[in-house]
Amino acid sequence: MTPAPQGPPSAVSVIGIGADGWRGLAEPSRTALRRAEVLIGGPRQLGLLPSECAGERVAWPSPLRPAVPRLLAAHAGRRIAVLAGGDPMFYGVGRVLAEQVDALNVLPHPSSVSYAAARLGWPLEDVEVVTLMGRPTARLAAALHDGRRLLVLSADATTPHEVAALLRDRGFGPSRMRVLEQLGGDRERTTDETTADDWARTQRSGDPLNIVAVACRRAPGALRLGAVPGLPDEAYEHDGQLTKKHIRAATLGALAPAPGELLWDIGGGSGSIAVEWMRTHPSCRAVTVERDPVRAERIRRNAERLGVPGLRIVTGAAPAALTGLPTPDAVFVGGGLTAPGLLDTCWAALPLGGRLVANTVTLESEALLADAHRRHGGDLVRLAVAHAVPVGRFTGWRQAMPVTQWAVHKTDNPTRS
Known part of the structure; x- marks a missing residue:
């Protein structure tokens, strides 16, 4: 018995296809599909191909990502064409395949985002795209700013209703909404414009292949959240x-988040540092460590409400709870500084170039930060804030407790920050 070929194929073609199906494909895409010995895609996409595409048809299993290496290995040595919706490299399967295949031949089709921008007359560079395909609706909240235009990639026919409900809940009920369905196909349809407040009363369930256009409008009196x-x-x-x-x-500002970086937020409290770290860029990640289960659940609610439901919450006491966490790019210590070995554990976990910031209001923890500053350098500062308050018929200053902050970059020179 001849053993099955091992390893991924030497080349894979990824073909973008739209709602217009075969007739919307350019000739190079058609040729690749005709020549393919194996055709991989979703059932709907495979159903768009004519009989002249004679390759073996294989539907993606769910979940997709872990199945990719297995399917590629099972068909190694054969000509493979993978079908993807629109542009495969824009929130598509092309990203997953690029991690597995060295020679990837990508033949894109206009994406639903491009079609939507064209139909609406919205310059694409002025639009923010948020995908809710396989992601929680709560992540949309981080993109809500008065006057912004959003294109939301829907998971299914229920997504527009979930989007409208979130807009109402977050103080953006006056936002204008339209749903664009089956873009580029014979059944293309765009709903009448309405507000998120009126959505449930005026709209019915539509096609599962849709994109939601939102022109953000904040309700009067709703809390304003900046960027x-x-x-x-x-x-x-x-x-x-x-x-x-x-x-x-x-x-x-001292932590200086950059796209793709990971923060450890130790002593999470309400999760504000981790939440705002993640809001700086969609690719920023954070793990917050909080020993109190009640506070940990409160952090989860804050993260979801403020648009970063991907915040990872570890319930436990540091430094023990830090074991096994992925290597951080930055560490913030907002509580538990007096726990034996905590600062040294955090310092050891940081790679070169990493940042550590610790805040305290107590003399005991301040002494620990002074010692760490002596050993590792960095900046040791005291931050003081005073608020104007009534004093009889006049106004005076009320001083908040000053915060001592140590901020340091880990370098190969321990005397410099």
């Missing part, structure tokens, strides 16, 4: 354990 760290304290549910907005903004 930089330092959100209003009122944005958070908390029990008093909250890094206040002025200190929070300074802390995030």
Whole structure:
């Protein structure tokens, strides 16, 4: 018996296909599909191909990502064509395949986003795209800003209703919505424009292949959330354990998040540092460690409400709870500084170039930060904020507790930050 070929094929073609099916494909895409010995795609996409595409048809199993290496190995040595919706490299299967195959031949089709922008007359560079395909609807909240235009990639026919409900809940009920279905196909349809407030009353369930267009409008009196760290304290549910907005903004400035980076937020409290780290860019990640289960659940609610439901929450006490966590790019210690070995554990976990920021209001923890500053360098500062309050018929300053902050970059020179 001849053993099955091992390893991925030397080349795979990825063909973008739209709702217009075979007739919408350019000749190079048609040729690749005719020549393919194996055709892999979703059942709907495979159903768009004519009989002249004679290759073996294989439907993607669910979940898709873990199945990719197995399917490629099973058909190694054969000409494979993978069908993808629209542009395979835009939130498509092309990304997964590029991780597995060295020679990837991508033949794109206009994406639903391109079609939607064309139908609406929206310049694509001025539009933010949010995908809810396999992702929680709550992540849309981070993109809500008055006057912005959003194109939301839907998971199915229920997504527009979920989007409208989220807009209403987050204070964006006046936002204008339209749903564009089956873009580029014979059954293309665009709903009449309505507000998120009126959506449930005026709209019915539509086609599962759709994209939601949102022109964001904030309701009068709704809390305004900016695009930089330092959100209003009122944005958070908390029990008093909250890094206040002025200190929070300074802390995030010292942490200096960059796209794709991972933060450890130790002593999460209400989760504000981790939440605002993740809001700086969709690819930023964070793990928050909180020993109190009640506070950990509160962090989860804050993360979901503020648009970063991907925040990972570890319930446990540091440093023990840090074991096994992925290597951080930055660490923030907002609580538990006096736990034996905590600072040293965090320092050891950081790679060269990583950042560590620790805040405290107690003399005991301040002494630990002074010692760490002596050993590792960095900046040791005291942050003080005062608020104007009534004093009889006049106004005076009320001083908040000063915060001592140590911020350091880990380099190969321990005397420099």
